[in-house]
Amino acid sequence: MLIFAVPQAQAKTSTVYYSAELAAPATNDKNIVRSVIFYCEGTSCQAAMSSSSAKNVCVSLAREVGELTQFKAGKRNFDAKALAACNESAKS
Numbered sequence: 001m002l003i004f005a006v007p008q009a010q011a012k013t014s015t016v017y018y019s020a021e022l023a024a025p026a027t028n029d030k031n032i033v034r035s036v037i038f039y040c041e042g043t044s045c046q047a048a049m050s051s052s053s054a055k056n057v058c059v060s061l062a063r064e065v066g067e068l069t070q071f072k073a074g075k076r077n078f079d080a081k082a083l084a085a086c087n088e089s090a091k092s
Contacts, residue, residue: 016047019071031061054078062089
C-alpha cells in the first residue's frame with residue numbers, strides 16, 4: 001500500500017487557483033482575503049478562485065500576511081515588476 005503525504009494547505013482547498021510564497025512564515029493557518037480562504041503552512045499559502053482580480057487578491061493577501069516573494073493566479077505567475085507593485089500597494 002502506498003501512502004502519499006499531502007501538504008495541509010493543499011489538502012484543505014479542493015481546487016488551488018491562487019498560490020503564494022511569503023517572505024516570512026504566516027502567523028495564521030487560515031486567512032480570509034476577498035471572500036476566499038487562504039490556507040497557509042510556513043511560507044506557502046493557497047486558495048481557490050474568487051471573483052476578484054488577481055491584482056486585488058495579491059494586494060489584499062500581502063496586507064494580511066506580509067510581503068510576498070511569489071504570487072500565482074491560475075497559470076499567471078506575477079513577474080518581478082507586478083510582485084513589487086503588489087507589495088508596495090499593500091503598504092498603503
